[in-house]
Amino acid sequence: MRFRSAPAITGIAAIALMATACTGGGDSDSEGGSAEGGLTIWTDAERADAVEAAADEFAEANGIDVSVDTVAFEDMQGDVLNAHQAGNAPDIFIGAHDWTGNLVRNGAVQPIELPQDRAALLDETSLEAMSFDGQLFGVPYSQENLFLMRNTELAPDAPETFEELVETGTELKDAGDVEEVLSMAVTQEGDPYRMNLLYTSGGGYLFGQDDTGTWDPTDLGVGTDESIEAMEKIAEYGEEGEGVLRRSIGLENDAALFYDGDTAFFVAGPWNLADTQEAGVDYEISPFPGFEGGDPASPYIGYQSFFVTEGSANSALAEEFVTNYVTDTDFILSLYEIDPRTPVQTEALESVSAENPDIAAIAEAGAEGIPMPSIPEMGETWQPLGVAQADIIGGADPREAMEAAAETISEQIGE
Secondary structure (H helix, E strand, O other), rough: OOOOOOOOOOOOOOOOOEEEEEEEEEOOOOOOOOOOOEEEEEOOOOHHHHHHHHHHHHHHHHHOOOOEEOHHHHHHHHHHHHHHHOOOOOOOOEEHHHHHHHHHHOOOOOOOOOOOHOOOOEEEEHHHHHOOOOEEEEOEEEEEEEEEEEEEEOOOOOOOOOHHHHHHHHHHHOOOOOOOOOOOOOOOOOOOHHHHHHHHHHOOOOOOOOOOOOOHHHEOOOOOHHHHHHHHHHHHOOOOOOOOOOOOOOOHHHHHHHOOOOOOOEOOHHHHHHHHHOOOOEEEOOOOOOOOOOOOOOOOOEEEEEEEOOOOHHHHHHHHHHHHHOOOOHHHHHHHHHHHEEEOEEHHHHHHHHHOOOHHHHHOOOOOOOEEOOOOOHHHHHHHHHHHHHHHOOOOOOHHHHHHHHHHHHHHOOO
């Protein structure tokens, strides 16, 4: 079976034992774990206020102490793994869904029994993304995905196919209205996160899935005939073809090209919204179009979730919090107010979509998306695949580049 961001972290960072505490009803103990009969929750500073408000309510309702500690999100996975090994992990923490496989294999998180009535409130794909070996290991609350952002003054209509996008962008470039047909970060080292849009539309895939829906590292799509055909199609738009995809466009300049009016089309994410609005660009959001007659262009979807740590002395209380509070509409909306990511809870999504059309458009753009693979082996694919894709866009032979990438990935996975 076939079905973002960066690969799952596999190293262990130093634990943030001196994390800033935002206590709700009690302090965490000095070792970073929770006191007996209470809970400790780790979150990043940005979401701490909303999490603390829910923690206060939960603490009062259950007659317990709940503390909320802030840890830098980029350090969270490594800190949790290190704390778990030391026996002083939090009871609950916020993390990315693509950490799941690594967390499970390190024995750091426990399965969650989500009641059917609560599961029904959430997007089904988000629950699939949080599952590993057929078990649910976290409760998701938001998602993010790539989409096509279009300057409506330059391109009033959304393209239905990639070929139509190229045609429109080329006409604008030939007329001197823009400098680039499309702003899509490729970089010298490649960007498989963004390139997955065209790679999947051309028929390529990264990993297959087993009967439980878990990603199967033994079913590697890189180097197959499908992946080579996909990259041959992509090469047609590379530096020795149409010149639409170029390695000189990277994360340091892709957004600026759009903000400055130097391109009508931009492969963007929700993190670009505020700056686009500040730049005063008239824009619309739509799904990224795939090749004519090809498969859908599938963006990777990343989910933010709440995990329960394995071995917590208070696992029943922790599971109560993540199943009842993390699925609650008011709590999700409070998180959205300070961190406006697309909710996966249906009622919350309907509420924010009514107020913010961009959220509805981003959700629509993610309808054909696939969750970022959550297996630890994902970390072994990023660099070889990215380099191969960048080389192909620069003119390298697709078969040779993809087969070499497949060999490297297979060797690294097998180590």
